[in-house]
Amino acid sequence: MQDHLSQTFAALADPTRRAMLARLSKGEANVSDLAKPFLKEMSLPAVTKHLKVLEKAGLVKKSREAQYRPCRLNGDALKGAADWMEQYRVFWEESFDRLEEYLKTVTPKKTAKGKSHGRKKK
């Protein structure tokens, strides 16, 4: 998944990771703080792995403080993804224009049904 943008979106495609970012948006937190809300659902190493995904995507920066690893959000890493989304904004904000446009071009299309497909066992 080579490219940066894909890495960012992939990192965001998980509710646990998004929740961790939400927590970090309220301030720095170390690993066990971040893990606490999820320890009923998953182990600590699982949380470490999620954190690593966020780190590799640049979304989280980890530092060292004795045996703790304070983490903070790196908002800059979201900019690329936000910029990408931005170019599509017109496609969900066109509500009025779209309705207008739609009313001009009410061109219904046909429909059909399908049966079975594919191939037999090798």
Add this chain to the structure above:
Amino acid sequence: MQDHLSQTFAALADPTRRAMLARLSKGEANVSDLAKPFLKEMSLPAVTKHLKVLEKAGLVKKSREAQYRPCRLNGDALKGAADWMEQYRVFWEESFDRLEEYLKTVTPKKTAKGKSHGRKKK
């Protein structure tokens, strides 16, 4: 990957799929049109699969027109993701305030180095 938001981000986490959306942002296109730029890198069924991921995420709507399947972008499906990102906007637009804040709290932290970790072969 149950939730809608995760599904959206996961669908966006692939350059081929993003390129297909970019193409559709310029207008309706059928499957072979969409596939054309990728047929040197992958097969047509591979493209169909990518398209299905986009469809399941609601980002693309497919219709029927004789043997063709005209696809169009459904921008609305990006709104959820865009709204989610929006709440983090301050974290990449804070440049000035952040610098100001930073200059007030120059509190350097310690660092250290690590060796090997983990466990032996079972």
Add this chain to the structure above:
DNA sequence: TCTATACTTAACTAAATAGTTAAATAACCG
């Protein structure tokens, strides 16, 4: 009807993801 075009599905495989448990490192603290 026969054939070409458009697209999909099935069956399979390889690689990536997400989780696990056990063990290891690291730093503090009595």
Add this chain to the structure above:
DNA sequence: CGGTTATTTAACTATTTAGTTAAGTATAGA
């Protein structure tokens, strides 16, 4: 030093994802 807390890593497994090829359906048109 020895134990406790914080965190990571390794090794393993199961599931998902991304691709393949072969074969299927659907429609158009000579």
